[in-house]
Amino acid sequence: MLTRGDMLTLPFEEPHMMCEPRFGANYPRESLPDSLQQQERQQRPTARSDPEMMREAEDDLSDREEDEREDDQDENGLQKKRGPRKKRPGKEQVDRAKLRRQEANARERSRMHGLNAALESLRKVVPCYSKTQKLSKIETLRLAKNYIWALSETLSAGKRPDLLAFVQTLCKGLSQPTTNLVAGCLQLNARNFLTDHNGEVMFSGRSPYEAMYSYTSSDMNSPPGHSGGALDTGSKPFRHYSYSSAYETYFENPSPDSGSPHFDGQLSPPMNFNGIFSLKHDDPQDYGKSSHYGVRYCGAPGRSALAPNSMYRVSPEARFPYDLHVRSQSFQTQGEVNGSYHN
DNA sequence: TAGGCCATCTGGTCCT
DNA sequence: AGGACCAGATGGCCTA
Numbered sequence: 001m002l003t004r005g006d007m008l009t010l011p012f013e014e015p016h017m018m019c020e021p022r023f024g025a026n027y028p029r030e031s032l033p034d035s036l037q038q039q040e041r042q043q044r045p046t047a048r049s050d051p052e053m054m055r056e057a058e059d060d061l062s063d064r065e066e067d068e069r070e071d072d073q074d075e076n077g078l079q080k081k082r083g084p085r086k087k088r089p090g091k092e093q094v095d096r097a098k099l100r101r102q103e104a105n106a107r108e109r110s111r112m113h114g115l116n117a118a119l120e121s122l123r124k125v126v127p128c129y130s131k132t133q134k135l136s137k138i139e140t141l142r143l144a145k146n147y148i149w150a151l152s153e154t155l156s157a158g159k160r161p162d163l164l165a166f167v168q169t170l171c172k173g174l175s176q177p178t179t180n181l182v183a184g185c186l187q188l189n190a191r192n193f194l195t196d197h198n199g200e201v202m203f204s205g206r207s208p209y210e211a212m213y214s215y216t217s218s219d220m221n222s223p224p225g226h227s228g229g230a231l232d233t234g235s236k237p238f239r240h241y242s243y244s245s246a247y248e249t250y251f252e253n254p255s256p257d258s259g260s261p262h263f264d265g266q267l268s269p270p271m272n273f274n275g276i277f278s279l280k281h282d283d284p285q286d287y288g289k290s291s292h293y294g295v296r297y298c299g300a301p302g303r304s305a306l307a308p309n310s311m312y313r314v315s316p317e318a319r320f321p322y323d324l325h326v327r328s329q330s331f332q333t334q335g336e337v338n339g340s341y342h343n
Numbered sequence: 344t345a346g347g348c349c350a351t352c353t354g355g356t357c358c359t
Numbered sequence: 360a361g362g363a364c365c366a367g368a369t370g371g372c373c374t375a
Contacts, residue, residue: 100361105352107362112350136348349372358363 127170128185139178146170 119137123129126143135143150169154161167186171179 101353104354104362108353108364109351111363116350138348344375346375347373349370351369351371353368354366356363356365359361 128182135178139174142173146172
């Protein structure tokens with residue numbers, strides 16, 4: 001099946017093929033390959049019935065007249081000194097300009113392909129990745145921004161996040177289909193999420209967390225640019241609590257008929273619900289050379305600094321909490337969740 | 344069929 | 360001069 005990314009992609013070596021549909025519009029005639037130009041000349045009717053041809057002829061005429069006139073008078077109509085006559089571009093210059101344009105087009109395509117490749121690699125590290133159901137460019141960027149924000153909050157709080165709050169942060173500003181997609185990727189019941197008219201994500205049901213902790217899922221900062229939403233009610237960081245019962249509540253029934261999009265592609269698990277934020281991706285060489293993800297957030301203002309690659313070297317009290325508590329706490333469930341990602 | 348998303352072309356601007 | 364970057368225009372594909 002052809003993906004969106006594959007469509008309209010033509011080989012660089014055949015720029016005229018890509019230009020062809022545009023000839024009828026505003027593509028410059030001089031850009032036609034010589035053979036096509038010749039062919040077009042031969043096909044021109046002698047009668048001046050084609051409006052485009054008439055326009056061309058008028059342009060030619062007016063150009064010539066302007067060339068002649070511009071030597072006689074300046075813009076004020078005063079007699080102008082005769083200088084070197086402006087030379088109309090010769091065939092060589094036209095060909096050269098044509099070539100430069102084609103080269104520029106190829107570079108532009110290449111540049112955009114690079115941009116798309118970077119976007120694709122970004123898709124693979126945000127919390128929802130499917131080869132068959134790709135996030136759009138804009139949604140990928142939004143989700144990435146939310147993800148960075150949520151992880152930064154988690155790091156600054158130094159505690160395990162509230163699951164719902166985390167997911168709600170992820171989904172902020174995303175379209176309803178993308179929200180469903182993310183919820184589906186994370187195996188949450190997408191029906192529990194609503195998007196209001198402002199695009200803010202709300203949780204429609206009563207969270208079991210709220211029942212257990214009398215703590216609302218809105219107790220966290222909102223990402224920049226998302227003020228005033230349903231989640232913007234406080235500055236408290238993610239709350240530290242045990243996931244075990246909540247996990248059961250949310251994942252014992254993974255809601256296969258939740259209305260979420262169908263996922264038959266690869267899902268990447270940048271986050272695990274039992275609190276371990278591991279990043280899985282197809283090409284770890286991209287990241288293995290760099291420092292651990294957590295280190296990248298340490299330079300943020302207000303964040304406590306860690307030595308490079310030193311997430312596990314700092315004192316236990318200051319350590320990223322997930323490895324301290326959660327691995328032993330719910331190792332089995334982590335495996336279950338991971339298993340679903342690796343389908 | 345309208346709207347969203349996308350790839351490509353194109354000309355302008357800025358920088359080296 | 361030439362390359363990188365950008366935004367507008369255009370047209371194709373897909374989906375609700």
